[in-house]
Amino acid sequence: MSKTYETERLIIKLVDIDDAEFLLKLLNTEKWLKNIGDRNVHNLEDAQRYVREKNLPQIERLGFGNAVVILKSNNEKIGTVGLYDREGIDGVDIGFAFLEEYEGKGYAYEAAKKIMDIGINEFDIKKVSAITLPENFSSIKLIEKLGLKFKEVVRIPNDTEDLNLYELTM
Template sequence: MSTYKTFTTERLILKPTSEADDEFVFELFNTQKWIQNIGDRNIKSVAMAKEYILNKMQPQLERLGYSNYTIIRKTDQVKIGACGLYDREGLEGIDIGFAFLPEYEGKGYAFEAAHKLVKVAFNEFGIKGISAITSKNNISSQKLLEKLGLELIGTTKLPNDNQELLHYKIEN
């Protein structure tokens, strides 16, 4: 794990998610907003969260050098959210995504973390374009994507899902 880079911002640490984050991932994936806006991943135990990290997050990290990052607040070392760059099936380019525990929303953490990842994606990982998808009713996510400089380019549907999603993009 230590071969993968951790990034910092003024208030945050962005650390590649590892199996040590299993309790946090279990909590985050079962928040109402995660299930409503991202989808139920059917993670019903900490053990299932650990399995998800090992089977879904780690392989992409090993293959591409980036994946999901656990967001840690510097002041108290509390895990507050996740932000990542994902090679998502059915979506051209790399997808940026973010989610925070409810008590840490609306404090600018998502912008701070996602803004750092966009810069790192372009400057360190050599990614040429970043996409993002969000549901039509997730207004806070749409505003954040626009603040990050992504532009709405249309709608899309992911494989095996008939929900029409808003599709954003930014080019380096």
């Protein structure tokens, strides 16, 4: 994912330090905090550190990771999507988060489907996993629409929540 990718309505580009201000906003939305958790990103400096310490190392190591989703129509950043090398998860973990005003418009599916296709075709990924809270019905719906099937309830290292694990093996 060293370049920018496009879908019909979206531009998908790997996160860089210039995205810190957007990530500060996204990571502090009510839905992010409820469904993903507090990442201790409370100011611009925290957001820049988050990009440097959490996002860039995986991108540099694997060539893929967290990406910003941008509307083609107006260049507005609306969410993130990515494939993550997550401890405790077999295969790569697909994840997505969008600002609430852009939910329910098909953007998350469009971006996640593209990222999955890139992972499979360009990085030869053989298994895509996803984790979510059992009550996060909108994420479950999207995960299942992407073709992943429920496998089991898991708990990832350093987390206290039971999560639903979904998988798709190519």
